[in-house]
Ligand SMILES: O=P(O)(O)OC[C@H]1O[C@](O)(COP(=O)(O)O)[C@@H](O)[C@@H]1O
C-alpha cells in the first residue's frame with residue numbers, strides 16, 4: 406500500500422494553493438516538536454518526567470513537569486523556523502518574541518503544550534493543541550493585541566493526541582485530516598482523510614460532578630439525555646469524560662458526540678474553564694471543518710472577539726443537531 410506522509414500531504418496542499426511555503430514549514434516544525442513531546446510522554450517514569458514542576462503558570466495552576474517540558478520543546482523548535490513573528494502559550498504569561506535578529510515571519514503560533522495535565526501521572530491520554538493566525542504587524546514585534554483575532558481568522562489549527570498511538574489532526578481550512586505516527590520510521594502517515602463528525606449522536610461528555618453549578622439550559626439538556634428511552638428524547642445516551650479535551654474531541658471526530666465545559670457557578674467569575682485562544686478556537690475550527698458545530702451556548706465560538714490572551718470561555722461542541730439543541734435551550738431560557 407502506498408503511504409502518504411505529512412510532508413507529502415503538505416506539499417500537495419501548497420501546490421493546490423491552500424497554504425504558503427512558510428505555513429507548510431511552520432506545520433512541519435510543529436509536527437517535529439510533537440514527535441519530541443510524544444517521546445517524552447511515552448517514556449513516563451523512565452525519563453523522570455512525571456509529577457509536579459513545583460511552579461504555577463499564569464492561570465495560577467500547578468505546572469506538571471511535562472507541561473514545562475512540552476512548552477520548552479515547542480518554543481525552541483519554532484524559534485528557529487523563521488516563519489513566525491511570535492508565539493503565545495498557556496504556560497507563558499506574555500507574548501513570546503522570537504529572540505533572533507533575522508526578519509520576522511508572517512505568522513503567529515498559539516498552543517496549549519500539554520492538554521489534560523491531570524492525566525499525565527495516571528498514564529491516560531494527553532495532547533497538544535495549536536492555532537495559527539496571520540501576524541498583522543509586518544516586521545515589528547507583535548503585541549498581545551496582534552493575537553486578539555476572532556477564531557474564524559485562523560489559517561490552520563490542529564492537535565496531537567498522545568494515546569496508544571500518537572496522532573496529529575490538522576485543518577488548513579479544507580477539511581480535517583488525521584496522521585498516525587509511525588514510531589519506527591519517525592514519520593506521520595496520512596491515515597484519516599476528511600474526518601467528519603456524524604450529525605446524530607448517542608454520546609455526551611461533561612464533568613457531571615459540576616451538575617449543581619450548571620445553568621438551567623444545561624441542567625435541562627443533560628437531564629433529558631439521562632432520562633433516555635423514558636424521557637423526551639425517546640432513546641438512551643451514553644456518557645464519557647476523559648478530562649483531556651484532546652481525547653474527548655478526538656472521540657467525537659471518530660464516532661460523534663457532544664462535549665461541554667459550560668459556564669457554571671464555579672467558573673463564572675473567570676468566564677469559563679477552557680481557554681479561548683489555544684483550546685476553544687482551534688478545536689472549534691476543527692469541529693466546524695468536520696461538519697460539526699461549536700458554541701459557547703450563546704454565540705458561535707469562532708465569532709468571539711478575544712479580549713485577552715488567556716481568556717476563558719464556555720464550550721459546547723460536536724455533532725450539529727445536539728449543539729443546536731443546547732443553543733436553542735439557552736435561547737429559550
Ligand atoms: O478536571 P476537569 O474540571 O474535568 O477539567 C478537564 C478539562 O481541563 C483540561 O484538562 C484543561 O487543559 P489543561 O490540562 O491544558 O489545563 C481539559 O483538557 C479538560 O477537558
Ligand SMILES: [Mg+2]
Nearest residue numbers: 517519520521
Ligand atoms: Mg488544555
Ligand SMILES: [Mg+2]
Nearest residue numbers: 495517519520
Ligand atoms: Mg495545558
